[in-house]
Amino acid sequence: MSKNAISNSVIRRLPRYYRFLGELEKNGYDKISSRELAEKMSLTASQIRQDFNCFGEFGQQGYGYNVSELRRQIGIILGLDSKTPMILIGAGNLGTALASHLDFGSVGFRLVGIFDTNKEIIGKKIGDIAITDIERLPDFCKTAKPVSAILCVPDTAVEKTVESLVNLGIRAFWNFTHCELHSDSEDIIAENVHLGDSLTTLSYRINSEKH
């Protein structure tokens, strides 16, 4: 139960806190102060305390924060205790890499199905999930009831794919296509990932160094 509207800047920092606290826990830290954590994460202690206090009081004056307890709390805030069922649409290079590379459980999801149109790969397995003909998706959704999807389809297929997924009850999209989805219009949630944009900023920084 969050106090007020949480700003996007704070939300974007939460997963990073969660990761760093995981590292600390792994390295045997029991407690940590905002000052120490700030140093490790290249932030300010003030910011860290402000961020945490959006959600409650997790520390103890004179002591600091209990690492594993704080991590647990942030995990709950992020919804990592419930595993949202997710499907992958498009098992090309990128889709396959994501499905096999990513630990869905640790970020709040459970991959329950993989779909493609390409007959040549249908039936093959990625991890322990077989690639299924996308024509069987409607039936699949009736029983498995996934609510989120990874979009790894060609740009030309995005519009139709999204429309049919929305009709099948999918509400959240992790979108790797070059077409941006807008969360506002429908009651859908979209996280648009533009790997190209990320690399482009690297180009900027490399080249702007030369004044």
Add this chain to the structure above:
Amino acid sequence: MSKNAISNSVIRRLPRYYRFLGELEKNGYDKISSRELAEKMSLTASQIRQDFNCFGEFGQQGYGYNVSELRRQIGIILGLDSKTPMILIGAGNLGTALASHLDFGSVGFRLVGIFDTNKEIIGKKIGDIAITDIERLPDFCKTAKPVSAILCVPDTAVEKTVESLVNLGIRAFWNFTHCELHSDSEDIIAENVHLGDSLTTLSYRINSEKH
């Protein structure tokens, strides 16, 4: 030649401008006003004009912006006219997907080599580049002189890999490992991509909907 220090917020928006202008150009737009562009990109016209004016005067009063000229200019600002030679370290699932999926030329890079330690995949080709034994990297660097690298190695190998790459003259890193590289310390540039963090924010938004 940028006027002053450009804020990070602006830099992060530049690739998106570039993409949208590309779409507009493809769709036959000759000119566009900041108001129109703002609507398409869900920004404000003010912000767009402010952003562009960090770098110069690209528009014309009473007319708007010439789409292809503006795009060309932003491309130059982003350094997309020079193709920085880049190597991929680690040809697992993700590395392979990036190497084959991404149009490096259009984001200012040229993929010139792919390296791995796994004898089983050395010699195989991704696109038209053969996977090479990483032991041959020092020789390769002497002639090809790459200055940037994609890091797709296991977390355990990151530290040593980065150290040797820096010694070989690599200065810019597109980092997909879970270990963050800090741009400050050395004169290196790092773009840390945390796909898990991106998905985690989706989990937050799905779950925080339920108040």
Add this chain to the structure above:
DNA sequence: TAGATTGTTAATCGATTAACAATC
């Protein structure tokens, strides 16, 4: 208790938005 560090309010800084004169 004294020392440390949080939670929280106040001050500052930067980014976004609004307004408008310049000008095509």
Add this chain to the structure above:
DNA sequence: TAGATTGTTAATCGATTAACAATC
């Protein structure tokens, strides 16, 4: 010329940082 839209300054808003009383 009149209308449109930029470039740019000023106002607002939000996010970050600093300060400090509360308290463990």
